[in-house]
Amino acid sequence: MDVLVVEDDAVLGKALRRGLEEAGHCCTWAKSGEKALSLATAQKCDAIVLDLLLPDRPGLDVLREIRRQGIQTPVVILTALGSIEERVTGLDAGADDYLIKPFSFPELLARLNAVTRRSISLTAQQHCVGPLSLDLSTRRVIRDGQEIDLTPTEFSLLEFFMRNPGQVLTRKMLSEHLWDSDWEGVTNVIEVHITRLRAKIDRDFHPPLLQTVRGRGYVLRAV
Amino acid sequence: MFGNATPSPRSYGRVWRTLRFRLAAWNAAVVVVTALVTLLGLRQGVRWALLHELDQVLIDDAHEIALSVASSARRGVEPLTDELMRKAQGHEHHSWYVKLLDAEQRELWTSPGSQSDDPRPRYAPELSPFTFGGYRIVLNRLPEPVNGIQYIHVGAKLDFINEDMARIDRWVFLAAGAVLLAAPACGYWLASRAARTVGEIISAASRLRPSHLDERLPIRGSGDELDQLAHTINSLLDRIAAYLNTKRDFLANAAHELRTPLAAIRSTVEVALNDDRSNEEYQDLLVDVIAECSALEALVNQLLLLSETEADLPTAKFEPLDLRGLVMKAVDMFSGVAEARGVALQTAAVEHAPVLGSAQHLRQLLNNLLDNAVKYTPEGGEIEVALVADRPARQVRLRVSDTGPGIAPHDQRHIFERFYRAESARSRSNGACGAGLGLSICQSVVHNHGGTIECRSEPNRGTTFVVTLSLAPAHDAGEPMGQSRTA
Numbered sequence: 001m002d003v004l005v006v007e008d009d010a011v012l013g014k015a016l017r018r019g020l021e022e023a024g025h026c027c028t029w030a031k032s033g034e035k036a037l038s039l040a041t042a043q044k045c046d047a048i049v050l051d052l053l054l055p056d057r058p059g060l061d062v063l064r065e066i067r068r069q070g071i072q073t074p075v076v077i078l079t080a081l082g083s084i085e086e087r088v089t090g091l092d093a094g095a096d097d098y099l100i101k102p103f104s105f106p107e108l109l110a111r112l113n114a115v116t117r118r119s120i121s122l123t124a125q126q127h128c129v130g131p132l133s134l135d136l137s138t139r140r141v142i143r144d145g146q147e148i149d150l151t152p153t154e155f156s157l158l159e160f161f162m163r164n165p166g167q168v169l170t171r172k173m174l175s176e177h178l179w180d181s182d183w184e185g186v187t188n189v190i191e192v193h194i195t196r197l198r199a200k201i202d203r204d205f206h207p208p209l210l211q212t213v214r215g216r217g218y219v220l221r222a223v
Numbered sequence: 224m225f226g227n228a229t230p231s232p233r234s235y236g237r238v239w240r241t242l243r244f245r246l247a248a249w250n251a252a253v254v255v256v257t258a259l260v261t262l263l264g265l266r267q268g269v270r271w272a273l274l275h276e277l278d279q280v281l282i283d284d285a286h287e288i289a290l291s292v293a294s295s296a297r298r299g300v301e302p303l304t305d306e307l308m309r310k311a312q313g314h315e316h317h318s319w320y321v322k323l324l325d326a327e328q329r330e331l332w333t334s335p336g337s338q339s340d341d342p343r344p345r346y347a348p349e350l351s352p353f354t355f356g357g358y359r360i361v362l363n364r365l366p367e368p369v370n371g372i373q374y375i376h377v378g379a380k381l382d383f384i385n386e387d388m389a390r391i392d393r394w395v396f397l398a399a400g401a402v403l404l405a406a407p408a409c410g411y412w413l414a415s416r417a418a419r420t421v422g423e424i425i426s427a428a429s430r431l432r433p434s435h436l437d438e439r440l441p442i443r444g445s446g447d448e449l450d451q452l453a454h455t456i457n458s459l460l461d462r463i464a465a466y467l468n469t470k471r472d473f474l475a476n477a478a479h480e481l482r483t484p485l486a487a488i489r490s491t492v493e494v495a496l497n498d499d500r501s502n503e504e505y506q507d508l509l510v511d512v513i514a515e516c517s518a519l520e521a522l523v524n525q526l527l528l529l530s531e532t533e534a535d536l537p538t539a540k541f542e543p544l545d546l547r548g549l550v551m552k553a554v555d556m557f558s559g560v561a562e563a564r565g566v567a568l569q570t571a572a573v574e575h576a577p578v579l580g581s582a583q584h585l586r587q588l589l590n591n592l593l594d595n596a597v598k599y600t601p602e603g604g605e606i607e608v609a610l611v612a613d614r615p616a617r618q619v620r621l622r623v624s625d626t627g628p629g630i631a632p633h634d635q636r637h638i639f640e641r642f643y644r645a646e647s648a649r650s651r652s653n654g655a656c657g658a659g660l661g662l663s664i665c666q667s668v669v670h671n672h673g674g675t676i677e678c679r680s681e682p683n684r685g686t687t688f689v690v691t692l693s694l695a696p697a698h699d700a701g702e703p704m705g706q707s708r709t710a
Contacts, residue, residue: 082527084540084583102520153555179556180582182524183590192559215510 001046001116002026006036006062007078008055016049019105025112033057040066045073047112052079052090060093067094074115078103106168106216113167127162130222132201132209134162143205153178154197161210161220170217194218243411243418250410258402262395269391273384277359278352284310285350285363285377288321296369300332307334318358318380326373357381420449428456436464476642477526480658484519488512525660529641532584532667541672543695546576546585546619550610553589557597565602568593571609576619577695584668591661592623592688599627599686617694624687630680638678639666665690 003020007013008031020027028045030036033054040048040062048066052059063075074096079086082100090098096115099108127134132143139155141148150158160177161169171190176182183189194210202208207223238244288307295303307321311334323332352361360378420443427440439460440453495508550573561568578585596606604626611620630638634645644659665688669676674692 083531102516102523153559175556179552179586181552181556181586181590183556183587189556189560192563195563196559214506215513 001112002028002044003112004028004030004036004039004045004048004073006030006033006048006054006059007051008032008053009051015105016108019109023109031055033059033062036062037065040071040073041069047116048073048075049108049112050075050077050095052077052081060090063090063093063095074112076108076111076115078108104170104172104216106170106213107173110164110167110169110173113164127159127165129162129165129220130209131205132162132222134158141201143201148200150197150200153193154200157193157197158201158220161218164220166219166221168213168217168219173217241418242421243414246414246417247407247411250413251407254406254410255403258406259399262399266388266391266395270384270388273387274359277379277381277384278361281352281359281361281377281379282350284319284321285361285375288375288377289363289365292323292365292369292372292375295372300370304332307332311335314379317383320378322376322378323372324374324376325371326368328374331372354381417449420453424449424453424456431460433467436460436467473641477522480522480642481519484515484522487515488519491515522658522660525658525664528584528587529660529664529667532664532671541579541581543577543579544582544585546578546621546692547573547610549582549585549589550608550621553586553593554608556590557593561597561606564597564600566597566600567605568597569605569607571607571622573608573610574612576610576612578619578672578692579695580672580692584671588665588668588690589621591665592690595661596623596625596627596686600625601627604685612694614694619692619694621690621692622687624685626685629682629684629686630678631682635678635680638662639676 003025005013005016005020005027007016007029010031013029013031017027017029028039028043030039033056036048036050036054039045050059050063054062059077059079063077066073066075075094076097076099077090077095078099078101079090080101087098097111099111125136127136132141134141136159141150141155141158156178157174160174171188172182174190178193194212198208198210202210209222210218210220213219291303291306307323311320313319315336318336320334320336322330322334325331350361350363352359354360358378358380360376363375363377365373365375424440427438430438439457442450442453442457444450491508491511495505500508550570554568554570558568593606593608600606606623606625609620609622611622612618613620630645637643638645639662641663642659643663666676669690669692672692674690676688676690678686678688680686
């Protein structure tokens, strides 16, 4: 997809462009609000990553102007201002999602994916990743014809992976999804649940689907 | 910023704005007005008294002469006029005179020194004196004319009263002048005495700087309002200084804590750049960098949370929520890690407990308490979580108890302080201890919600944290809150 990155910080902008390009996306980088406006209106892009503190004009202004011109491109706000009011203001101004600095790159990718295909994935009842399938209506999980019995937590965890196949999910994203909690204590509360899920969906089968990405998180992918 | 009514700081120095000036002016005005009213009143009173006395004399004379006139019917007019003549001479210094008038008020006889050109005064039956041409006059009418005499006219000159009044007036003017001079001066002196202390307070207060809060205002020991003011300001300063000290310590501690992961990141990256390495080596080092970044991020978030909960969040942002749901989720979150460590994480009664609060902050409270319990409970130990809604007392009690090593008594007093780590926690070699902010966050969140948190611990027996919050009124009639109470 084509992503317009609006970010005035040189290091972060560079990292974002590189990361997005390596993830297989096209990336245009605008360092100012004016530049971003002209790029957003001139060319078609699939998503916009928008920093709120820009040198020339507030990011929220840029966002409102984009929406005023009738451009419905999904926008993910990226900012260090993280209070609830600021999030609400951002979403009210027409943003589709909100990510607070510092953020992990996989999370940004996941959110970009989510905002660009939100309407499709929410309605899907059946998810398949390779030999593994999950039915939301019957809450059944089947691999290679065998039904797998999961606890509610494990089911919810697997569902999140199935919705984002091939996507690295960080511990923080997982704990937010499972328990609405962005808790990041030293204790790794996710690991045990991943181990258990892995024991149920991968141990007796081949190849393993749920993999650990060192230092980043976990990914479910069909090899 | 405050509109035009507020004086600018520069105008504070103007003389007419000072308390001293205004007090002096008011004092002078009050004293002068009171003195003038008193003096004038006194002067009028004296004048009235003198006049009244003269009137009495004249009325008495008029009666006496009426009797003499009546007796002249027998004795003849000669002795009468002689008597009146003598009387007039006796009263000469008052310019006293008498006239005898007929029924038409024509003069029949006049004593010397009488007023020559008086008009015919009207007769007043009650002998009321009146003033004419500088004379006080009384006119008496006889019931029957005697020797043609029908009216007796007695008068005296008012000059002597006027002279007395002039003397009094001189004294009044002198006194008024003295008051006019003395009142503002005395007022200014009094006001200065009162304002001097205020001035000391002002000058002491203006010397204070955020970095220099050790000076205190002088207390004179008189116990008056100014002493009270100085005392109030001093205790305010004490509180501010204590608060700033905590903030300073906090900032220093925070910077210190941030330094550690930062140093780790820096040295890891420097090591990575130091030499040509294989991809695997680079990956190893970068994974370490990410781990340190996460630690840094967690610390920054904890600091932000502390400052958020400390800033006395207006309760309007609180939402009604059931603490039970949050407790169950937190228990579920830690169940895996507890089991993996061989610790039994159990729930006793977890009742529905409606509270008003911030879900994000209360989650943090629960997670921190459970994290501590899981961290410090050895294998084979137990953690029990209970949530009791005490409806009569309108309280919710959350209890998290573990069978861990407990907290030493000398540590118990400090566990809620920021960055405090008990010796036992610091010496843990597995690096599982955080920055020492977990329990301060708990306390800050609980206080922010108007509740209390207490710790009961016995070494080698375990630790129990009890959080008490106030129960929100059951707001949703559609869903009975107590339906699945287990207690």
